[in-house]
Amino acid sequence: MLSRYLLFLIVIAPFPAIAETGKPSYISPPPVISTESTLQMMGGLLLVLALIGGITWLLRRYSLIPTATAGVVKVVATTGVGQRERVVIVEIDNTWLVLGVAPGRVNKLHAMTKPTNEASVPISHGSSPSPVFAEQLNQSIKKENA
Template sequence: MKQAVFLLALLTAMHAHAATAPAAAAPVSAPGMMQVMVGLLLVLGVLIALAWSLKKMGAGKHAPSGALKIVGGINVGNRERILVVEVADQWIVVGVTASSINALSTMPRQDSLDLAPMTPLAKNFSVWLKQTIDRRNAQKSPSDPGSGNAH
């Protein structure tokens, strides 16, 4: 008997809820769908334009002033470069490839960089680099056998 009363109360509650529930949503019309699509394309267009403008302005590429400076460089292959990077009072010669970056040599910061031999397409960069490394190695004491290019 209690079960019958419970089922009757449950059925009554379900019927009352069904009477007050909103009707099923009407299908979306073609003009409504077009309005949604135009809005979506407009938002995507604004995002693409914003990303493009940030890329053109160079946002996010700036290092703190004076922390790091590229003094010079040369391409030695399709995806390989040699760069001279200034950090504090030291120059670091760096080899850059598609998969790695290696420090080739370090030297004290020089007051002036002789750009005259390097001007047309930096043809004499290798000569300048060899002379600079030779000068640095000549300054090291000859009594230190381990003072080669072990960096």
Template sequence: MPAMALPAPAPAPSTTGGLLQSIFALLFVLALLVGAAWLLKRFGPKTFTGGAHVRLVGALSVGARERILVVEVGEQWIVVGASPGRMNALATMARQPHDPADDAVAAPALPGAQFAEWLKQTIDKRNGK
């Protein structure tokens, strides 16, 4: 009987080729995402709808994380209390006429301005001025 030739063993599959193919596919998908984000930023909507009818009129901090806001919606002002996890409507009123000249007169001084003035007066007293 003739000796049967054993078939040659199949070459082991290369893991390097599969790894490179996966890396290039991942880079391609990431490049598509970056390109889509750039296109959306460049040619997407400049403003969101609904923002034209709502306007912040004023705000006042009443605590470390609490504020009182006056929001204009149409022809109405809504006074809102805002804290980190909650917003409550406190009052509503008709839209008030707004004079920009009042802002310059009623603008509060910087919080540190009173302390700075007090410190300056104290130093002047100690120096005999």
């Protein structure tokens, strides 16, 4: 019986040596569009869109986008007095209107004639236009009350 097993092992022994051990000749290339590259592209696109939206929001928030002055109405100055409230000076013809602007509502606070260029003091680098405007507004209010 031992001889049968020995004969069987001798016959089977050459089969692994005959088996093909070489590499296949065709290797498939890696995929061109992978999940990683698609996610990277989408992330970059979202980053650019968020950057554009953020810059636009900042420009609107701080009124850095110039508005076109067409027609008779011209915005002379504006300032924020609250989170959503603003005081706006609008020039119509030779009249300045001081308007209080809030969401869904615009109120006329004051009306005055447009100051002449000779009467206004030129603004230097260190001074702000607020004192000049405040003086003109006080003078105009005193004229109306008198």
